[in-house]
Amino acid sequence: MASRGLGLLSRKDASADLVDHLRALSEAVELCEGRVDPAVLDDARRVVDQADRRLAISGSATVVALAGATGSGKSSIFNVLSGTTLATVGVRRPTTAHAMACSWGEESAEDLLDWLQIPRRHALEADPSMAAALDGLVLLDLPDHDSTEVDHRMEVDRLVQLVDMLVWVVDPQKYADAAIHDRYLKPLAQHADVMMIILNQVDKLSMSQREQCLKDLRRLLTSEGLATVPVMAVSAVTGEGIDGLRETLAKQVAEKQAAALRLAADVSVAAAKLSEASGTTKVTSLTQSSINQLTTQVAIAAGVPVVTEAVGKAWRLRGGLATGWPVLAWVAKFKPDPLRRLHLDRLGVGRRRQEIDPSGVGRTSLPATSGVQKARVETAVRTLAEQAAQGLTRGWADEIKRAARSAEDALPDRVDRAIATTDLDLAKHRRWWQLIRVLQWLLVAAVIVGLGWLAVSFVLVYFQLPPLPDVLWWEVPAPTVLAIGGVLAGLLVAGLARIGVEVGARRRAAKARQSLRAAIARVTGELVIDPVKTEQERYERARLALQRLL
Numbered sequence: 001m002a003s004r005g006l007g008l009l010s011r012k013d014a015s016a017d018l019v020d021h022l023r024a025l026s027e028a029v030e031l032c033e034g035r036v037d038p039a040v041l042d043d044a045r046r047v048v049d050q051a052d053r054r055l056a057i058s059g060s061a062t063v064v065a066l067a068g069a070t071g072s073g074k075s076s077i078f079n080v081l082s083g084t085t086l087a088t089v090g091v092r093r094p095t096t097a098h099a100m101a102c103s104w105g106e107e108s109a110e111d112l113l114d115w116l117q118i119p120r121r122h123a124l125e126a127d128p129s130m131a132a133a134l135d136g137l138v139l140l141d142l143p144d145h146d147s148t149e150v151d152h153r154m155e156v157d158r159l160v161q162l163v164d165m166l167v168w169v170v171d172p173q174k175y176a177d178a179a180i181h182d183r184y185l186k187p188l189a190q191h192a193d194v195m196m197i198i199l200n201q202v203d204k205l206s207m208s209q210r211e212q213c214l215k216d217l218r219r220l221l222t223s224e225g226l227a228t229v230p231v232m233a234v235s236a237v238t239g240e241g242i243d244g245l246r247e248t249l250a251k252q253v254a255e256k257q258a259a260a261l262r263l264a265a266d267v268s269v270a271a272a273k274l275s276e277a278s279g280t281t282k283v284t285s286l287t288q289s290s291i292n293q294l295t296t297q298v299a300i301a302a303g304v305p306v307v308t309e310a311v312g313k314a315w316r317l318r319g320g321l322a323t324g325w326p327v328l329a330w331v332a333k334f335k336p337d338p339l340r341r342l343h344l345d346r347l348g349v350g351r352r353r354q355e356i357d358p359s360g361v362g363r364t365s366l367p368a369t370s371g372v373q374k375a376r377v378e379t380a381v382r383t384l385a386e387q388a389a390q391g392l393t394r395g396w397a398d399e400i401k402r403a404a405r406s407a408e409d410a411l412p413d414r415v416d417r418a419i420a421t422t423d424l425d426l427a428k429h430r431r432w433w434q435l436i437r438v439l440q441w442l443l444v445a446a447v448i449v450g451l452g453w454l455a456v457s458f459v460l461v462y463f464q465l466p467p468l469p470d471v472l473w474w475e476v477p478a479p480t481v482l483a484i485g486g487v488l489a490g491l492l493v494a495g496l497a498r499i500g501v502e503v504g505a506r507r508r509a510a511k512a513r514q515s516l517r518a519a520i521a522r523v524t525g526e527l528v529i530d531p532v533k534t535e536q537e538r539y540e541r542a543r544l545a546l547q548r549l550l
């Protein structure tokens with residue numbers, strides 16, 4: 001009793017969730033498009049379409065099909081249940097070539113039967129004695145599924161996919177036939193809620209044979225995962241068990257759950273297949289180290305080491321020019337500037353600090369990427385994509401790899417542009433250069449004054465004119481102090497400034513490396529990492545949508 005109650009509860013839930021589940025399946029199909037076996041997707045799409053149409057046509061009617069091997073007695077049972085002789089019962093096998101329908105109740109089943117493509121149909125007059133209980137039933141008599149006629153099999157297969165409930169009619173001779181068990185019952189194990197098995201022609205069996213037969217049939221069904229499917233023994237000839245069958249059908253029709261349950265089972269099967277085809281492994285998030293690895297390789301390929309080295313050199317050169325002893329610095333002026341050579345000059349020499357206008361920035365003149373560097377970038381992209389696709393099914397893995405390489409062609413240009421527009425921060429941190437420069441010129445002036453003074457003294461002595469007054473500083477004549485001291489002090493200041501410039505050069509180079517890496521990371525993020533993540537998210541959305549359905 002308890003298990004029956006539980007069964008009923010889950011049935012109600014299944015129909016209540018159907019619309020939600022259909023939406024989830026439809027979303028999963030869309031997400032898996034191009035990533036999963038098209039046959040599996042077509043199957044799932046068919047389930048969604050079929051459910052939409054079935055629900056749109058009629059939610060209250062229940063379509064029950066009598067299916068089974070030829071001669072099992074489908075047409076006979078159809079006639080007994082309908083109280084008619086509409087179906088042809090014959091000795092010639094097979095007898096029924098086309099499905100036939102019979103409907104009970106006020107509501108027209110025309111739309112439903114049009115959709116099922118069953119032209120042979122009959123609406124039963126209301127029979128107050130018993131027919132009322134079957135109000136809403138649309139009963140189908142199907143051709144045989146084990147037919148020598150291909151058309152019959154095709155008709156059965158088509159309708160088995162569409163009807164709300166399946167009543168499998170078997171007879172004592174053929175109930176264990178592989179034809180019905182392997183082709184229909186086993187694959188429909190998920191549909192146990194909307195199936196029944198009828199052992200017909202029990203009038204031909206003794207009581208003990210009947211017991212034996214039913215026991216054997218139940219054992220078989222249990223082994224196929226159909227233990228919960230009701231099995232009934234009937235005889236279309238003697239009418240034994242027919243009332244029970246009618247009651248069971250009446251109950252199903254009254255509950256109006258079969259259609260939803262059937263569709264729910266379809267959705268569940270399609271979701272399981274799609275989930276298996278798409279994959280159930282949780283996606284592996286990209287590690288920071290593989291992202292860094294990519295940035296490093298791209299940075300090397302793009303010539304970041306060349307730029308940072310040039311930054312250091314340029315800082316030394318320009319720092320030397322500004323703070324060195326002016327006489328020597330003047331000679332150094334003729335050395336070429338490394339950054340200007342790379343078209344990366346933004347030091348603001350000549351006091352005009354260039355504004356960085358991305359649209360106006362052309363390519364740098366960095367050395368072209370070598371084959372080896374290019375291969376290393378490709379390897380880093382591949383490694384990253386492989387990590388991102390780890391454990392995923394082929395279609396998704398391929399798509400992730402494709403995503404990683406989707407902007408491959410644009411990458412070098414974008415990286416070069418990023419380097420060209422990166423502010424290397426070379427305009428600041430050099431105010432002290434000016435102070436030193438002023439000091440150096442003051443010292444030069446001192447030397448000139450000293451030398452001038454000495455020259456004047458020399459001329460006065462030469463013409464035997466009264467000499468200039470002796471001025472002694474630290475017991476040394478002042479002009480000598482000015483001339484020699486000026487030179488020595490200038491060289492000393494230049495030497496000290498050189499240390500400061502060197503520290504600055506290293507700091508600027510490190511800072512430039514950092515800024516360039518950050519700029520490159522932004523480009524690889526946009527062109528490589530983001531597409532990979534988008535594809536990973538798509539996979540996860542599909543996986544979670546399907547997981548909800550299982």
Ligand SMILES: Nc1nc2c(ncn2[C@@H]2O[C@H](COP(=O)(O)OP(=O)(O)OP(=O)(O)O)[C@@H](O)[C@H]2O)c(=O)[nH]1
Binds near residue numbers: 070073077091095
């Ligand atoms: N003894 C006995 N014979 C039955 C019973 N049900 C059907 N038959 C006979 O079995 C034969 C086949 O019956 P049908 O109802 O035509 O069988 P079917 O399943 O519709 O066969 P197809 O249309 O060929 O697929 C007929 O001769 C029926 O009289 C039954 O319960 N007991």
Ligand SMILES: [Mg+2]
Binds near residue numbers: 088089143
């Ligand atoms: Mg028949």
